[in-house]
Amino acid sequence: MGVTLSGAGATFPYPFYSIVFRDYMRKNPGVRVNYGAIGSGGGIRSLRDKSVDFAASDAFLNEKETASMGAEVVHIPTCMGGVVLSYTLSGVDSLRLTGELIADIFMGKITRWNDPRLAAENPNVRFPDLEITPVYRSDGSGTTFVFSEYLNKVSPEWNREMGTGKALKWKAGLAAKGNPGVASIVQLTEGAIGYVGSEYALTLQMPSALLKNKAGNYVKATLETISAAAETDLSDDMKLTLTDMPHPHAYPISMLTWLLVYEDQTYCGHSRQEAEVLVDLLNYIIGPDGQKLAAQVNYVPLPLRAVQKTQRIINRIHFAGEKLSTAPDPEIAIVNVLSETETVGDHEKTVLHEKSLVDER
């Protein structure tokens, strides 16, 4: 008797999930895992209706959503990613930006590339006198959520005027549907700048800006810098945002993406067998095999302490009171926040064309 698991949710992690599920199915014949990239909201609704076994979301549940679920839902982070500022500007190979500059660009307060504030940040660059075309997401998206959450932290004006959310009331620029939409417009429009999911930008090797992080360093989005953002105090339920993190190598717009499941797996229409396979799948995803796959398609594996915290969360999932996970509770390593990052996966097959990791002033 085969087991079929279904999940639905965000489009951002879809390429990673399609690979890791396929891998899991190969190693466990008789198990089928289906995933539909219908958007985080769709995933959450489906989980609430119990028409799927797990949901995928780039933003953790807020209070209202949590209350509406009816039962305790745990958040399992599966990998990390980031939001990249991609641009098309001939003659400009390297662009430095700060959070405030980005906020002002997307609020329509900085309208031309040769604005003195951009020049001040980029002393070695000659900017053309060209209009800036900001490109944003027309569809509700977790990428927008993380982007706006970051700008909320670093720009008081953004906080006041724009706020945080999966969809915003934009004042300037063009709208496009999905990562591919934004990427296409940016690539085809001279002077355009848009925010794109990191795996997308890294895979297509789109030119991206170096952002000044909290520690004052200019950082590009890479597997290492995004991972560094998780080198901080992690909450036990892993419901946290990783923007503007203190690590000196941290990429400022980093994010986690989660799979959501019910902590108590005894609900109508869900068998014990399904619950066991589900937990086994989750363990697989955060285990070394799963995380290695993530790196291979430009998703960022979870650093060690994140994995350990996550393992503890998975171990809480139960069926009628019985713990389902076969993995032991790990001792959370006490790691100095400023030490080098340790990742579970390896980066051998990185596709990236590595440029300098950190641009020190």
Added chain:
Amino acid sequence: MSDRVKFSNVKKRAAKDKIVFGLVCLFSFLAMIPLFLIIWEVVSKGYKNFNWRLFTQVAPSSMDALLAKMSGEPIPGGILNGITGTILIVGMAVLFTIPLGLFVGIYLSEHPENKFARTVSYLTDLLQGMPSIVIGIIAYIWVVKPLRSYSALAGSVALTIMMLPMVVRSTEETLKMLPRTLKESGLALGASYTSVVFRVILPSGFGGIFTGILLAVSRVMGETAPLMLTALGAAVVNWNILKPTSAIPLLIWDFYNDPNLVDIIWSASLLLLIVIFLLNWIAKIVARRWKI
């Protein structure tokens, strides 16, 4: 003098006639251009990855595509799970739609003055204008929620709702155009109403009815939004109607969102176009054979 006036009038009218004919030909030709442009775009971008594997292998994962790209090979895998899914979902929808749509169309054409019939005809037109995503929402509430699972069945229900208006209305209007004598002479010969319908009326109206069905099927084969909310998608071939299933447009959506798989959109679309072309061709042959 009156002869000359008549003569020039005839010339003017003949000239008008020729102009109209010319315009009809010109604009018909122009109407075909977008199709050739689109076909050109789809073919030129899609032929690279178009091969036997498209039919025999399931959709590739992001990594398969990435590795292939790096070594300059065509992307492996195919869209078999999408093909079987589309066959299953659209097939079931057609099974649901044809009897229901035909019967309603017959009923409506038989009772044109009846208030009830007019209301039903009107409501059918309303269904036509519904955005596919709203139909998807409704099918989700009616089928997915109670079953607690995404399924091919839910997808078929959604597609049925989308196809019904076209089949009903084209059947109704086609049968309305048939001369009443056709039915009356059949009945006068003592045949039962049922046999007159099945042996005389339906065959006579076959052309219009078939066109309506064909348009309906062609339309729903390319629909993404309702299937996202009902069939969800699957990475493997699935024939179980109560489980999530893939479909060609769902795969195209998946590929669109994946930077490594974007190139196969065109191959999948090319396949879809070929299937629809074949459908049309077969339909034309069948219609010609059956037409009285």
Added chain:
Amino acid sequence: MKDKIFKGLLFAAALAILLLTAGVIYVLVKQSLDVFHEYGVFGFIFNAEWDPRPETEEYGAWSFIIGTLFTAFFALLLCIPFSLPVALFNGEYFKGYKISSFVSSVVDLLAGIPSIVYGLWGFYTLRPIVIQLGVNAQGFGIFLASIVLAVMIIPYASSLSAEFLSMIPDTVKEGAYSLGATRAETIRHVSLPMASSGIVAAYILALGRALGETMAVTMLIGNTTNVPTSLRDTGNTMASVIANQFGEADGLKLSALIGIGLLLFLITAVINLIAKFIMKKLSVR
């Protein structure tokens, strides 16, 4: 006896459609109650504000209603000069000839192209042309979306119209010819009026398709929440705003989106009523 059963089945089928539509309306109303409760029916319809931020939520459907009507009717207008000639070509002039088979197959294929492919074609091929024509700076907008919509609905209008035209008995037409009428005059005074009821139905089908089209429009219309006032503007249609925001929506926003779906239904109802009125006038003659 067999007839009774058969006629009963016919009636049951028609009843099923009635129940189906009633069911659809019921679901839409139930899910959208929240937003109508919040703003009142007219408050929601005529409000052009759309603010999805959690703190300052406000939803109004007006921008999208205008966007929908604008694109659908403009698309219909654009499609008539192409679908009518094609219908005449296939149903009248070249009826039965091989070339008509070819032309009608080609045009019917337009109906089979998935909307996402239309979107991609519009994006890659048409958009640069629109920019070149100087319509607006980024190409997206009402103009581009309407053009693609027009192409999409041509086959719906032309195929059925052609069928109805071809069903006109030759005897009627020959009567006109014997009176000295030219082909064009026969078409204008005999064929078109006779098939008018069906032709209008075909165009309503096409309009319905345009009103409900989601994917292609959403990729080309610019997705902004302003009220579009000219062809150069970007905007949004009711179907595309639902498609865009549905994936992430919940609570009041979800209710607002479904409310928009209900409004679209109502708009289609009104348009159809008007069309039925026109059709009645045409068949009386």
